[in-house]
Amino acid sequence: MRGVVAVACSGGRDSTALLHATARAAKAQGLEVVALHVHHGLSQHADAWLSHIEQQCSAWRDAGLPVRLATRRLTSQPRRGDSVEAWARSARYEALAAMALEAGTDTVLLAHHQRDQAETFLLQALRGGGVAGLSAMPERALHSGITWLRPWLGQSSAAIAHYVRDHRLVHIEDDSNADARFSRNRLRLEVWPSLTAAFPQAEQALCDAARWAQQARRILVAVGTEDVRRCADERGLHLAAWAELDADRRVNALRVWLSGQGLRSVPSSLVQRLQHELVGRGPATWDVDGGTLRRYRGRLSCIAGPGAAGKATAGAAPMAAESALSITRAGRYRLPGWQGELIARRVTEGGVPLAWLGHIELRQRQGGEQFQAGLGRPLRSLKKQYQAAGVPAWEREGPLVYSGGQLVFVPGLGLDARVIGLPGQAQLQLRWQSAT
Known part of the structure; x- marks a missing residue:
């Protein structure tokens, strides 16, 4: 059986180019490529995009490229008040992971490039993101049982456009990319042209800054992990030992400890609050997304809450306890x-x-x-x-x-x-x- 590599493909310019380049390389190495396409159901053109990708993969396969298509239609919808961007991203990655595993691979290539990385850095900075946010997108990440690779983070948008022209690749244009209600689109349409006109090297410089942030993040995690090793055990964080750290290391160690508790997200504002409130005396609790933090007898522990694995469904009849x-x-x-x-x-x-x-x-x-x-x-x-x-x-x-x-x-x-x-x-x- 041949090895399989998957490529996430929306049908747009960047993912079309990556799918084509990967298929060409895979042919020489005896590999099979599976294109993963997620039908979000958000655009009136979604069916036409799917049809385009089906025809494109079929034509490339007839031309001798080892590529096939896997698709999935999302059946869920964003809830009222949810960010459509965040919902679509989360649902898309979940669908991509499921399709990749069904196809027999645990590796998915993503077409993010240097411009995408620079935009992500800027957006995180404008949102007040810390080192983790400014690290932007890693070249390699492991989650949901999948290794996600971004082989083109070092490639400029212009280089990809040149590849598309050279190989006469046909791709779709997502009309939502012109919708200025979305923050990334506003940045791309209204800010980026002026920024690059004033600073032609902005794309490369911002990507370099993201790499520095990634290095700083790795160092912070390493230092925090060592501090947590001395301040915590399986029953929780020992606050007296934690309080002996200097202020910056206390915050860093707390972030590292919280990240190891399986919580979905811990806002920076809560971390800053905890830095001051944890030094108090007596029992106390703090609600977080996915659980509860509890201080008791000088120790901070994390208790899984609603949504945690094993939590009984709300309104369901209680299950009899095993004897x-x-x-x-x-x-x-x-x-x-x-x-x-x-x-x-x-x-x-x-x-x-x-x-x-x-x-x-x-x-x-x-x-x-x-x-x-x-x-x-x-x-x-x-x-x-x-x-x-x-x-x-x-x-x-x-x-x-x-x-x-x-x-x-x-x-x-x-x-x-x-x-x-x-x-x-x-x-x-x-x-x-x-x-x-």
Whole structure:
């Protein structure tokens, strides 16, 4: 089977040129090219554009180029108040990723070029974007299981236009590109001509600035990651250690930590607020897109919220909580009725023997349960153990795990010391992860 590479193709000048150039190169290398076209349904000309691309790919294939077409029509619509640009971009990338994987490739080429990069830098600057925004578009990115490549970021718009003329390529003109309601169009139509007239090297200079911003961003992430390693663990960000950093590094470390929590977006305004508010005392919460940040006993934790994986659908009947489970090996064991999962990890010591977990019971707290926090330590009630360990209420949710009537595991506390295995036994550590 031949290797496959995909090219996102709208039918416009740039993507037509990239598809043609890729198909020519692929023929020499024995590869197959699949053109990915998304029918957004936003323009009255969308059907004609699709027909054009179908005919073009067919003609190129008849001429010996190894190209075929995959298409997808979007069935969703932007919600009231949504940015049409943002909705179309998000839906387009989702459709492109799905088509690429169906075609048998995890690589998609995008036709963004030097002018696009310069425009993106300017737009981000005008929106007050930080280093991440000014980094504009990377040449290579990995998300949604796809490697997205922009091989022409170093190519000028004029060079692409020259390629189109040389090869007499026919392409469509999207009428929406003349709609000045869209910010990129306003920049392209009203600002760019004057800018380049005054500064002929603007395109190259702005792209150079974006590359500097990308380098700065990589350095900031590296420094922030090291700071987070010292200030945080799997239970959250330790605020006393975080507060010892200087002001700029506190902000940077907070951004890096937040980005690792799976949140959809954290506005800069919230990061600035948190820098000052986190130093307060007592419990506090902050709502963010995709969850809630909670301060408790000097630690900041992130709790997934509406839209997170495993969240019960609003208005749906609650699912009955599972009462039994068999754990036979390391892995994740989803428990939708408890709105979370048990994670079993193989260890050489400090775990529960695997034999204990073949038939376990899952129970709600009833009161009166006794837990031993360590070898030689006294049995105490769960309430006292939670208080002593500083476990907040939201980390106490989840099932108590029993085996043969013996309490084995408690969310937020871990394994009962009475079940810890002996050296040489196959052992697992357990951890509860809530989906809510």
